[in-house]
Amino acid sequence: MQIGTDQTHGSKLSPTAQALLGLCDVIIDEWSARVRAEVPGMADMASPILVNTLPVFLQNIAEAISAGHPRNIASGNSSIALAHGNERARMTGYRPQDIVHEYQLFRDSLFDVSEQHKLALNRPERALINASIDTAVLESIIAYSAAQAAFRTSYIATLAHDLRTPLSVILSALEMLEPGADAARITMLSAAIRRNVDRADQMLRELLDTAALHSSERTPIHPAPMELMALVQDVVREAPLHGGGYDVRGPAVPGVWCQASLRRALENLIRNAVKYGRRDTPITITVDRFDSQVLLSVHNMGVPIPPEQIAEHFLMFRRGGQPEKVQGWGLGLAYVKNVAEAHGGSINIDSAEETGTTVTIDMPVKAIVT
Numbered sequence: 001m002q003i004g005t006d007q008t009h010g011s012k013l014s015p016t017a018q019a020l021l022g023l024c025d026v027i028i029d030e031w032s033a034r035v036r037a038e039v040p041g042m043a044d045m046a047s048p049i050l051v052n053t054l055p056v057f058l059q060n061i062a063e064a065i066s067a068g069h070p071r072n073i074a075s076g077n078s079s080i081a082l083a084h085g086n087e088r089a090r091m092t093g094y095r096p097q098d099i100v101h102e103y104q105l106f107r108d109s110l111f112d113v114s115e116q117h118k119l120a121l122n123r124p125e126r127a128l129i130n131a132s133i134d135t136a137v138l139e140s141i142i143a144y145s146a147a148q149a150a151f152r153t154s155y156i157a158t159l160a161h162d163l164r165t166p167l168s169v170i171l172s173a174l175e176m177l178e179p180g181a182d183a184a185r186i187t188m189l190s191a192a193i194r195r196n197v198d199r200a201d202q203m204l205r206e207l208l209d210t211a212a213l214h215s216s217e218r219t220p221i222h223p224a225p226m227e228l229m230a231l232v233q234d235v236v237r238e239a240p241l242h243g244g245g246y247d248v249r250g251p252a253v254p255g256v257w258c259q260a261s262l263r264r265a266l267e268n269l270i271r272n273a274v275k276y277g278r279r280d281t282p283i284t285i286t287v288d289r290f291d292s293q294v295l296l297s298v299h300n301m302g303v304p305i306p307p308e309q310i311a312e313h314f315l316m317f318r319r320g321g322q323p324e325k326v327q328g329w330g331l332g333l334a335y336v337k338n339v340a341e342a343h344g345g346s347i348n349i350d351s352a353e354e355t356g357t358t359v360t361i362d363m364p365v366k367a368i369v370t
Contacts, residue, residue, distance in 0.1 A: 074132030085143030250287030344368025
């Protein structure tokens with residue numbers, strides 16, 4: 001069986017290494033059972049996420065214990081342990097100590113299964129296996145920590161970036177409070193200022209809460225029953241002025257989502273559509289439901305995004321070659337992507353000269369939070 005990262009040296013595996021690979025499924029099954037029983041939050045984890053890179057890591061161990069094989073330790077010439085730590089940060093609720101624990105369980109499972117099946121590992125082989133696991137723990141923790149730092153930086157930066165929306169509304173309302181304004185106008189503008197002060201305060205509270213966390217897997221969300229079209233209409237009422245106006249389409253769709261994060265995600269999409277779209281055509285916001293999925297999309301006409309630059313729009317501090325006169329740090333779509341993924345969904349960009357640009361959040365009707 002060749003499942004590892006090096007597919008060219010199968011003939012150089014020692015008899016012991018080949019026998020160890022023959023026990024791969026048994027070792028992984030034993031390890032999975034122990035992780036589900038002993039690592040918090042993993043009892044019901046989907047098998048592909050749980051198993052992750054471990055079968056490939058076991059292949060690398062088999063290569064490392066084979067005399068004459070160019071791999072002298074399991075993580076040598078391989079990013080397998082780094083990938084494992086990164087995926088644990090992105091896809092699970094793991095803590096650093098959980099990574100250490102699961103590798104300890106992997107070591108115990110490997111040696112216990114080998115002994116049960118009378119596979120004798122000599123002292124140098126056992127030493128190489130131990131060294132490989134110890135090195136993998138270190139590399140996985142390094143990757144995990146880097147991913148956690150990136151999540152925190154992304155969340156804090158996008159939250160600070162989004163403060164511009166309520167602050168802009170407050171500034172506009174203050175400018176419209178000219179001397180001699182009638183009571184009705186003062187009441188309306190005062191209410192707008194109050195709402196946006198409250199929203200800015202909520203964002204700052206989230207920022208402080210996030211900064212206080214030692215770790216976070218992704219954008220924190222707090223799902224609760226809500227109706228999506230009502231949220232869309234509310235956001236559009238507060239949206240920046242646009243020459244072409246706004247066209248809102250779709251039915252009422254009840255579901256379970258995080259209203260605060262979806263509001264900010266939609267505000268980002270609308271702000272981008274206003275910034276980059278043509279001013280003489282409407283911005284269209286559409287809600288669609290298909291079985292257990294809901295699609296929330298924002299469309300504008302304008303200069304399309306080149307296909308080779310679409311991926312850059314999901315990265316922080318990138319604006320993918322947009323015109324120089326357009327200002328901004330390019331944090332918006334990175335945040336929208338995080339919100340979609342935090343709900344168990346995804347984001348898609350479709351952009352062409354003839355059809356315009358559509359950004360779609362595709363997510364379950366009931367948020368899947370892992």
